[in-house]
Amino acid sequence: MPEPLVAVGAPAVAARRRLRFAFLLNLTLLGLLGLMWAGLSLGTDSFATFGNFTNLLRQGSIWAIMAVGQTFVIITAGIDLSAGAVVGVAGTVVALLMKSGVPVPLAILATLGFGVAVGWVHAFGIVRMGLPPFIMTLASLTALRGIGLLMTNGQTIAGLPAEFSALARDSSFGIPNLFLAVIAVAVPCHLLLHHSRWGRHLYAVGSNREAARLSGIRVTRVLYLAYILSATLSALAGILTTARIGIGVATTGDGWELQAIASSVIGGASLFGAVGSVPGPLLGAMLLTTINNGANLLNINPFWQRIVTGGLIVAIVYLDQLRRPKR
Amino acid sequence: MTSSPMGVGPLVEMRNISIHFGGIKAVDDVSIDLYPGEVVALLGHNGAGKSTLVKVLSGAYRANSGQILIDGRTVEIGSPRDAKALGIETIYQTLALAENIDAPGNLFLGRELTTPWGTLDDAAMEHAARQAILELNPNFTRIKEPVKNLSGGQRQSVAIARALHFKARILIMDEPTAALGPHETRQVADLITRLKAKGIGIFLISHDIHDVFSLADRISVMKNGKLVGTVRTQDVTQDDVLGMIILGKRPKIAA
Numbered sequence: 001m002p003e004p005l006v007a008v009g010a011p012a013v014a015a016r017r018r019l020r021f022a023f024l025l026n027l028t029l030l031g032l033l034g035l036m037w038a039g040l041s042l043g044t045d046s047f048a049t050f051g052n053f054t055n056l057l058r059q060g061s062i063w064a065i066m067a068v069g070q071t072f073v074i075i076t077a078g079i080d081l082s083a084g085a086v087v088g089v090a091g092t093v094v095a096l097l098m099k100s101g102v103p104v105p106l107a108i109l110a111t112l113g114f115g116v117a118v119g120w121v122h123a124f125g126i127v128r129m130g131l132p133p134f135i136m137t138l139a140s141l142t143a144l145r146g147i148g149l150l151m152t153n154g155q156t157i158a159g160l161p162a163e164f165s166a167l168a169r170d171s172s173f174g175i176p177n178l179f180l181a182v183i184a185v186a187v188p189c190h191l192l193l194h195h196s197r198w199g200r201h202l203y204a205v206g207s208n209r210e211a212a213r214l215s216g217i218r219v220t221r222v223l224y225l226a227y228i229l230s231a232t233l234s235a236l237a238g239i240l241t242t243a244r245i246g247i248g249v250a251t252t253g254d255g256w257e258l259q260a261i262a263s264s265v266i267g268g269a270s271l272f273g274a275v276g277s278v279p280g281p282l283l284g285a286m287l288l289t290t291i292n293n294g295a296n297l298l299n300i301n302p303f304w305q306r307i308v309t310g311g312l313i314v315a316i317v318y319l320d321q322l323r324r325p326k327r
Numbered sequence: 328m329t330s331s332p333m334g335v336g337p338l339v340e341m342r343n344i345s346i347h348f349g350g351i352k353a354v355d356d357v358s359i360d361l362y363p364g365e366v367v368a369l370l371g372h373n374g375a376g377k378s379t380l381v382k383v384l385s386g387a388y389r390a391n392s393g394q395i396l397i398d399g400r401t402v403e404i405g406s407p408r409d410a411k412a413l414g415i416e417t418i419y420q421t422l423a424l425a426e427n428i429d430a431p432g433n434l435f436l437g438r439e440l441t442t443p444w445g446t447l448d449d450a451a452m453e454h455a456a457r458q459a460i461l462e463l464n465p466n467f468t469r470i471k472e473p474v475k476n477l478s479g480g481q482r483q484s485v486a487i488a489r490a491l492h493f494k495a496r497i498l499i500m501d502e503p504t505a506a507l508g509p510h511e512t513r514q515v516a517d518l519i520t521r522l523k524a525k526g527i528g529i530f531l532i533s534h535d536i537h538d539v540f541s542l543a544d545r546i547s548v549m550k551n552g553k554l555v556g557t558v559r560t561q562d563v564t565q566d567d568v569l570g571m572i573i574l575g576k577r578p579k580i581a582a
Contacts, residue, residue: 131356191446194447195447196445197447200428200436201436203432204436206427207427211423211425212437214387214431216407216411219438274425274427295328
């Protein structure tokens, strides 16, 4: 074989360059996060307290879990707008189940099952009925909000078992349980994405769906899995949120789909598909939570947070477009 | 029907294939066949139905009627997976590569190698892909680069390496030189000659007779979804074939 040295040396450089981009992005995010934390610690009395910090981690954890699920869908060049609504309904379902006497583990499992069902319906609409993901999940967002309010008549569900709330409030080995939940989600998701055939197929489908099909990939199955995973992780976020606030409220998670999407995109996922990782959305979620938390502590009108998040999404997607090669 | 050029049975027979999309007949009752070690060129204008016809063989489309036989046995090809399982590999005009994935990822797409734990064996895939691709194109160095960063010729190398790596018995090449310069086009021609010698049957699809006349053993011409006819290249001139393509007329000499 001619010139084996060239063949061995050059690709390593290319691979390193590609790795470096993702790495640099994550490092930038981490730096930004550190900067914000330092600034808030100096600028407010309350930021660098144990209470606020665990609060920050808990809220960040819930968004991180949603953002990881969202990332799977975004890699297929899709979107899951229903994520926030799933949080609300899942929180309601799990609360109602427990109120009616279902044991806690069973109630949680059933609610996760509900998440699977929602994801299945999304995939069915998108794959079998040919609806654009945007429309399918937007419709589902609206419908799920209605279902949640119907189930509760707009009332909150209080008086949940103490052992349930403990799930989100307690710590194990000195680490908040919610943070452990993130690890329990992130590690298998990372393995799935980067070390399994399914993960490879996910990128292929997001990259070129027809090429994936012609390569013998079962595109339908890949899409089903992505939407089911996203909805199930949102249901998990709903369960954890209900445990954290101690009551079931059907309107919980209003607008969280945008937090999840923003976290994912800030973390380097491309809305054009086929680009994304697991650490990215984790960092993105932490960043957004810090912005929210800091704005509260600085007494900034909370409505500004929405404006900032919106602006951030535009800026990040614009940058994402810039780095795409023009053909 | 053409008699067997090598005294063996046909590798592929497509009998009375029809495909319609809505009310339009893209392929209308077409029968073609292919023998081991033979190159059959499928010629016709753009939209004549030649790509559609072979996509039935590669599992991308399903025929509305007709029959496919491999080694004389009727087969059902319902998906690209089925076709690959039968040893049918296709190099698509669009190359059918996943842009954001590197060459080894594309080469093994849908047929990834895994470790005993079920995880992707990226090292093994990279090694095999490097060998397969360098054999075709010694200048190919950017093997870990997403294929969107590669040139047309390099992308073509990936697509061809993918087809060859899995020991195709039947190879479908749809406009294989459309994206290539003269030098690379010659390389593909050399490759076809080598594959032929190994006994692989090749369907070569083109809209340009000059690309295929020297390579093909037989030429099947399609027009408006119908088969104009199949001729042996040695029996006809390029003008005869041009007449078939343009006028849809069979030359007198054709069997």
